[in-house]
Amino acid sequence: MEQLKAGVIGCGSHAQRHFAMIAAEPRLRLAAIAEVDPARLKANAAEHRPDRAFDDYRQMLAETDLNVVYVVTMPGQLTPIVLDCLERDLHVSVEKPPGMSSADTERMADAAQRSKGKAMVSFNRRYIPEVLAVRRLARERGEVIHCAATYNQALTTLGTPAMSGIAPDPVICDAIHHVDLLRWLAGSSEGTAARPVEIHATAQDGDRAGAQRQSAVIGFDNGAVGVLMSNYGVGYRIQRAEVHAEDLLVYLDLTRKPRYEVYEAIPQTDGTTEGRAIQEQLDLGPTGGAGHDETGHFVDCILNDQTPWSTLDDAVYTMRLCEAIRRGHKGSL
Numbered sequence: 001m002e003q004l005k006a007g008v009i010g011c012g013s014h015a016q017r018h019f020a021m022i023a024a025e026p027r028l029r030l031a032a033i034a035e036v037d038p039a040r041l042k043a044n045a046a047e048h049r050p051d052r053a054f055d056d057y058r059q060m061l062a063e064t065d066l067n068v069v070y071v072v073t074m075p076g077q078l079t080p081i082v083l084d085c086l087e088r089d090l091h092v093s094v095e096k097p098p099g100m101s102s103a104d105t106e107r108m109a110d111a112a113q114r115s116k117g118k119a120m121v122s123f124n125r126r127y128i129p130e131v132l133a134v135r136r137l138a139r140e141r142g143e144v145i146h147c148a149a150t151y152n153q154a155l156t157t158l159g160t161p162a163m164s165g166i167a168p169d170p171v172i173c174d175a176i177h178h179v180d181l182l183r184w185l186a187g188s189s190e191g192t193a194a195r196p197v198e199i200h201a202t203a204q205d206g207d208r209a210g211a212q213r214q215s216a217v218i219g220f221d222n223g224a225v226g227v228l229m230s231n232y233g234v235g236y237r238i239q240r241a242e243v244h245a246e247d248l249l250v251y252l253d254l255t256r257k258p259r260y261e262v263y264e265a266i267p268q269t270d271g272t273t274e275g276r277a278i279q280e281q282l283d284l285g286p287t288g289g290a291g292h293d294e295t296g297h298f299v300d301c302i303l304n305d306q307t308p309w310s311t312l313d314d315a316v317y318t319m320r321l322c323e324a325i326r327r328g329h330k331g332s333l
């Protein structure tokens, strides 16, 4: 089997996750890496053993014959690199958030329309096997009625002057994972995320830089309702979600290894229903199995000429929604 040649631009901490997924995907070979920090370049070249290593990504693009590039820099550096890759008709995995603002995402989405390469935003919550199995369960009951997500975190450098020009505010840079997860959980069909049409958001920040707090009720185009709570500068990093469909309730905890509780209501002879906890494990098989991840999905899309689930066009909706939450917008979107 001929392997696709992969390159990675930006070899910091999150790139290690991409290196592991690339190594586990037999249809990919790590052909090249690029990193501006000399010590990181040396260490990553020694550990991951790409065919070639570069301190300038442009040289890497010019001198190697790559098929797919993972851009894993901070958002402030990401957009021009993604644009360069798309101009060369390469397939591009774009780290989240896709740029500093929705305007950046739109520029990249426009470039993707002109490119022969496919682009996929690394909204990795969408590809978690348990999340996919829960979506399938909910869709078996009809539309999702309501979903909720929390994304809380102790104080980080996000939202402080140290991150100016490097990363946007926490809900756009980081809690975007669960803003996007709400769209994904509310989606009506496989591969489709719901689009927000209205919002009632509040943003109430604490005294310390980076202590940004947001709550939002979101109305989606298919009638589902989403609720987001995201607080930075609170006690701990917690990432949870819940999904309500007809006679179905699921709690998801994605803080570490995914955990879940599933409840269903059984019709009774008197016309009421009686709830019970489902003890069986979620069936992960029909949605790709326990090993499903974003990397395998992207390779499938490249080899079968299909559209990834998380395109740049679709990411524009998530970025605009994050921005609306951050400014405490109330009204239509």
Ligand SMILES: NC(=O)c1ccc[n+]([C@@H]2O[C@H](COP(=O)([O-])OP(=O)(O)OC[C@H]3O[C@@H](n4cnc5c(N)ncnc54)[C@H](O)[C@@H]3O)[C@@H](O)[C@H]2O)c1
Residues within 6 Å of the ligand: 009, 010, 011, 012, 013, 014, 015, 034, 035, 036, 037, 040, 056, 057, 072, 073, 074, 075, 077, 081, 095, 096, 097, 122, 124, 173
């Ligand atoms: N999907 C997730 O779950 C998840 C988790 C953590 C971080 N992230 C995202 O990953 C991105 C990177 O985060 P990180 O923590 O790895 O940051 P990092 O600072 O550790 O790594 C970024 C690397 O990019 C390098 N770089 C910058 N400009 C470059 C250029 N022009 N050419 C080559 N290399 C360049 C930097 O030197 C650095 O080593 C961020 O956007 C972050 O939001 C995603």
